[in-house]
Amino acid sequence: MTTDPNPNNGETLEEASLKVPSKDPKKKKDEKKEEDLSDEDLALKQQLELYVERVQDSEPGVQKLALESMRQEIRTSTSSMTSVPKPLKFLRPHYGTLKTYYETMGDSDLKKYLADILSVLALTMSAEGERESLKYRLLGSEGDIGSWGHEYVRNLAGEISQEYAKRQQIEEAQIEDLMELVQQIVAFHMKHNAEPEAVDLLMEVEDLDLLVEHVDATNYKRTCLYLTSSASYLPGPDDLLVLDIAYVIYLKFEEYPSALRIALFLDNLQYVKQMFTSCNDLQRKKQFCYILARHGVDFVLDEEMVEDDDDREVCQDIINNLKFSEGYLNLARDIEVMEPKSPEDIYKVHLIDGRASAGASVDSARQNLAATFVNAFVNAGFGQDKLMTVPSETSSGGSTGSWLFKNKEHGKASAAASLGMILLWDVDNGLAQLDKYFHSNDNHVIAGALLGVGIVNTSVNHDCDPALALLSDYINKEDSTVRIGAIMGLGLAYAGTQNDQIHKKLSPILGDAKAPLDVIAFTAISLGLVFVGSCNADVAQSIIFALMDRSEAELGEPLTRLLPLGLGLLYLGKQESVEATAEVSKTFHEKIKKYCDMTLLSCAYAGTGNVLKVQHLLGQCAQHLEKGETHQGPAVLGIAMVAMAEELGLEMAIRSLEHLLQYGEQNIRRAVPLALGLLCISNPKVVNVMDTLSRLSHDTDSEVAMAATISLGLIGAGTNNARIAGMLRNLSSYYYKEASLLFCVRIAQGLVHMGKGLLTLAPYHSERFLLSPTALAGLITLLHACLDMKSIILGKYHYVLYFLALAMKPRMLMTVDENLKPLSVPVRVGQAVDVVGQAGRPKTITGFQTHSTPVLLAAGDRAELATDKYIPLSPILEGFVILKENPDYQEEN
Secondary structure, three states: OOOOOOOOOOOOHHHHHHHOOOOHHHHHHHHHHHHHOOHHHHHHHHHHHHHHHHHOOOOHHHHHHHHHHHHHHHHHHHOOOOOOOHHHHHHHHHHHHHHHHHHHOOOOHHHHHHHHHHHHHHHHHOOOOOOHHHHHHHHOOOOOHHHHOHHHHHHHHHHHHHHHHHHHHOOOOOOHHHHHHHHHHHHHHHHOOOHHHHHHHHHHOOOOOHHHHHOOOOOHHHHHHHHHHHHOOOOOOHHHHHHHHHHHHHHHOOOHHHHHHHHHHOOOHHHHHHHHHHOOOHHHHHHHHHHHHHHOOOOOOOOOOOOOHHHHHHHHHHHOOOOHHHHHHHHHHHHOOOOOOOHHHHHOHHHOOHHHHHHHOOOOHHHHHHHHHHHHHHOOOOOOOOOOOOOOOOOOOOOOHHHHOOOOHHHHHHHHHHHHHHOOOOHHHHHHHHHHHHHOOOHHHHHHHHHHHHHHOOOOOOOOOHHHHHHOOOOOOOOHHHHHHHHHHHHHHOOOOOOHHHHHHHHHHHOOOOOOHHHHHHHHHHHHHHOOOOOOHHHHHHHHHHHHOOOHHHHOOHHHHHHHHHHHHOOOOOHHHHHHHHHHHOOOOHHHHHHHHHHHHHHHOOOOOOHHHHHHHHHHHOOOOOOOOOOHHHHHHHHHHHHOOOHHHHHHHHHHHHHHHHHOOHHHHHHHHHHHHHHOOOOOOOHHHHHHHHHHOOOOOHHHHHHHHHHHHHHOOOOOOHHHHHHHHHHHHHOOOOHHHHHHHHHHHHHHOHHHHOEEOOOEEOOOOEEOHHHHHHHHHHHHHHOOOOOHHHHHOHHHHHHHHHOOEEOEEEEEOOOOOEOOOEEEEEEEOOOOOOOOOOOOEEEEEEEEOOEEOOOOEEEEEOOOOEEEOOOOOOEEEEEEEOOOOOOOO
16 A cells, blocks of 8 residues: 655644654665565565566567566465565555556557556555556456456455446446456356355345356355355345345255245245246155245145145145144154143242242132143143043043133133143144033133134144134124134134135124124234235235224223234235335324334334334334333334344344333333343243343333243243243242232243243244244234233233244154154254355354254254265254165165
8 A cells, every 4th residue: 555654644744844854764774674685585576676677678578578577476476365475565666667657558468468467466556445456457468367366356356346336326337347357256256165255246246147157066055055144134125136046046956945945935935836846856845845834834736746646645734734743742752751741740839948839729710720821831732631631530620621610711711722732733633622612501611612623723734624614603603702712713723824715704803893892803813813924905904994993992902902913914024015004004093003003014024134124113112202102012022023033133132122121111111021032932042131031020010020921931932941940930939929920920831841841932943044924923912912911811811822822833853764754863963053154164063962863952953964874855954854865875884
């Protein structure tokens, strides 16, 4: 770089002139420098100075020889770039001289030669922003640029992106010359394992399509890994473009499962169809079906996708999760946790210091209701428990009915529905056991049975639609509890299916002037769940009209908050598509307008990591408002919903929420624990969040304490985390006199031990790349209900807790053979390592242990096969993975 010889710029000229009386010291310095050089360096320096003189010779032959020699010197030295190469160092003083001489030369090959050399010298000499390296490169010869070394190519790439940005602002500026260089640079980078740099350059010059022709079998995986990881940090629509390119590359190399993940991320069912039609291997198609089933997509195969009828039926059954329960029970048997647990096993009262156990023995309806939920969560999906499924002769308390009737009124509904939770995913068995409650003469029991039918059918699509057949008769009954049971049941059973019959059945209820508010609220949520993320205009219109018809008194009711949420779910993760509806929502009544706006915004950008939306929501939370405002609750939840997309945003959101706790108003403090619970759901590894929630669970404001307690349950959900279990036991003795808080502690205890530690509520799967919309919708619904704990969860609508069934999934890796029978193989399970853009073949997991499948995967864990005998048909080992035998495998003697 050109440096100013006078370092005293800041002083006045007179002072400066006094301080530099003569130039002698500088001369001495130069001489001293020359003395410091070794003999060979000195020889090189003099040699190069001679070349510089000879380049300016009038004889072309002499010029050519000098340029050739200079070029040779520079090339041999720039191959490694640990420090500035000697030739470049010694040629620095002559850069100006050569530049001036270049201008006087006539057009010739020699002039191009000199331009090449000047381009390399500009690497260390060019002034900031001049882009001389690029200027002389474009004037120079069309040679191989790689021979000047990596550093030179990187520098050029940087200058090209600046030049490109500048030319974009000028109309009709030509960019062909730049693109030719880009071609060369990309080819060079791809050959030399610098895929991220090639991708970055192509993003800068907006021509990612070039990438497809440069990738080959050795580097496509690393290139696509970089593309997919960078997508979450790009603004729209660039992020989708980058993923599209990754999809094309994966297809080119027939890496179908990875292409399918991208198709699901883009929510592009055409692409999913293309996967099935372009792949000819039936086993791989079955693997696609497992991925689709885990994501919760309603997808129907046709003859084009799977030709043979029997094969198609097998594949469709996998997508419909019909064998899901079987796989889960196999896991439970293998890990030996089939033995049912009772609520007492979870509370572990004997571990608590004396005073609490005295109060715990009282048989109150509230405590029985808590036990119902704990029992349902802990034994979820196991098909047997100690309260509901006990045969009448053996159980100590008489028949199963006896537990039902230990609950009061609406408590019976949750108790009957809990049977659905215990038989989760096992449709045939579940419907048979629920049948007896349909003949009850107590409406609460019937309502619970209807809800139970919905819970059993969650994430399972049966061909004969038993849920629709059973529930549709009840949605227009007199009794509103029965209606809610049936409506919520339909929402759970058909979440994400976009089933048109349900729209036809439920929409009229929204327009019914006689329907009670709670029925309308649950109808809106159920429609939101069934059409989640579909942007369905007809459903949106029905909910909007229902909102406009509400009187001012009704708008103040706690349950009204579910109407805007039902509307928001229709646009879950769909970004700009929400704008028309958001405009309409501005015409709503003052009381609900802002609430609706925040809810729509947070749903539409959920899981996108959009920084601007997080800022907007934070801005809403920063205002100190009057007591009556409720819209800040959804805004706080919105921050978590948007920021949960990638790790970095997640950490920043946790910090922002800490600030809100310190400076926010009361209604914000009540929502913060819930937002933290969503950010770290089923992930107790984030210790600082656990400590924050533990502190808040002792808060003086009971609403904050209740929210924090439930959130402790959410971050430990399905992990059996000992530390959280200990905190909750202490809380149960701390709050033994306060029924409401104790109820929340019990629910949290049930969540931590959910599925005896085999389940997770995390909506992200496939190594945190894919977000299951139905799972997220279930979680958001519960969290919105928790914004008003006292009137919803602690009132008579506690069954909203069952919305969690949508997010419950086994956190397992189950390997099966080509006939889909369980196959036990050794796998290494350890902490996942981010290897994006790293050189070589880095290890993708650290601190691993070797187990035999099936195994449980905690948050942030990754598995890899520990044997070469089999080849997995999915690059990501999660859920069900089909293994095929490796033909090249040889047994070691």
